[in-house]
Amino acid sequence: MAQDWIEIRATGPGESKDLASSLLIASGSPGVQEETVDSVAGKLVSHSLWEEETQEEEDTSPVRVLKAYLPAGDEAALGTVKTNLSRIGWALETSFLKDTDWSEKWKKGLKPIKVKYRGFSVTVKPTWHKLKRSPGEILIDIDPGMAFGTGGHATTKMCLKSILRLVKSALLPKGPSILDVGTGTGVLAIAAVKLGFKKAAGTDIDKVALKVARKNASLNKTKLSLSAKDLSGVPGKYDLVAANILAGELTRLSRSLNDRIKPGGFLILSGILDSEQTAIEAAFSAIGLQKAFSFKEKEWVALVFGKPAR
Template sequence: MSTLMKIEFSVPAEKADDCNAFLAPKVSHGWEEIPETEGDRMLFRIFLEDHPLGTELTRDIEARFPGCRLSHSEQESEDWAMAWKDFFNPVMCGERFEILPPWLSEDGHDGKTHIVIEPKMAFGTGHHPTTSLCLEAIGEIVQKGLVREGMRFLDLGTGSGILGIGLCKLGLKGIGLDIDPQAIACAQENLETNNVAESMRLAVGSVESLDAGHEFDVVVANILSGPLIEMAVDIVPHVRPEGVLVLSGILNEQAQAVAAAYERRGIGQPVITSQGEWAVLVWDSVRR
């Protein structure tokens, strides 16, 4: 029987938001947060299916949160696999999309565009607000007639492939890039599950791996604010004039800094929408 790695650590309660932002791009399927009865601290509990990546994550946690009382152990995976079915529920993302796990793929609501995602290590199950915000924004842009069948897209930091799959199901074709090889493997499985493998090409890499002058009608990037700011100079040239740019992975307090980095590239101001502590930035007609 295969095993999982259980990771537990705690941080002062005032650092819980920082911890959530740190874990969001690393642990797609979520984690438990449990208030500790003493000391005003928050306990975080994570289960990972891949031991090498789990070991890497423990190192990252200890480096980011010194003194976090981290521990890890093995746990049988059989019960955990069943537990997925207890809490992984369908997710509505605006008026257009519904995210479903494979065991509920036949239970979706009529009239919605269904995306079937197997919960794994790669970021993007639809449960995190940044993923939901991006899909909701895409749905609204479609409703405006700005995204149409036959257009080309770039999904930067594709993770599970969820945003690219959504665009493929709207009739677009494109490329998904991620610097994590495991994310690409996971995304390929999800493309095949959703019958869109012919519409989306995947590769390990970042925006720098694209040929100069390669423009897209739609560019989506659900990463983090720091990398998005650093990559502004590289991302903007790949959005065709009057194209669409959707950015997330951004905390509310970081949104203006990210927006300013792109405004300095001459593309105008985005519409900023929030869900909880997270924001999405949308340029629905990029000026170049």
């Protein structure tokens, strides 16, 4: 069935761009695209938050414009996001979009992303983008639909980089297993399988995301075991658990996340603003995990913990 959309155009101060972006995503937008205001020419330059970091030009303009999309009719989500954004000094304009217009606008903003770690790389591309695979390159096709995880958001990129680092530094056993909590499009679990993981499971509280992840698993010829179960109901233990969800939820789930890691295994946490890093480190150290390494990009931090072997 065709789905019509509300396009949100949010304008506010550059320093709270990442927070505004998180609020828009938390309200149910499948992602956020950015337009920068060229302060010299006064014109809007459209680019996506999903472009590779190295392709982005330094933008010093104080005002930012973010575009997000909510299903038409979701007045409650729109009201909440309006209130939350106004608290941090952001204003909204909205317009109605027919399903077909939305698809075209959305697709135009998505570009292939390459995530590198010491000469190794994973490229995530939208299905409709043609790209020739170079020898040894890991290529992942993603059709994001209504789910988060096109590969280019800083929080996803740092998860991919962490998985690359754990694999390439031989910190995991051969043919390891992964549990991806909040799988979205399935991008992390699919990348893991392509990097040699023998077992990959994903959970999401959003049934639409699970449907998208299932489609992407099939597009990439990878086997994922997907479930809408609450984390405490997920059986087994994994060499690697990854969770790219917001900091409050990570803290709430800390014990359940820890329970799913094998002794000697690892936990990747993302979706953390740098202002939240200290509290998250304290919460996960308090349950016996040891910080292994971290990555930082813009205002976001990803933390990787090791669980002591017995």
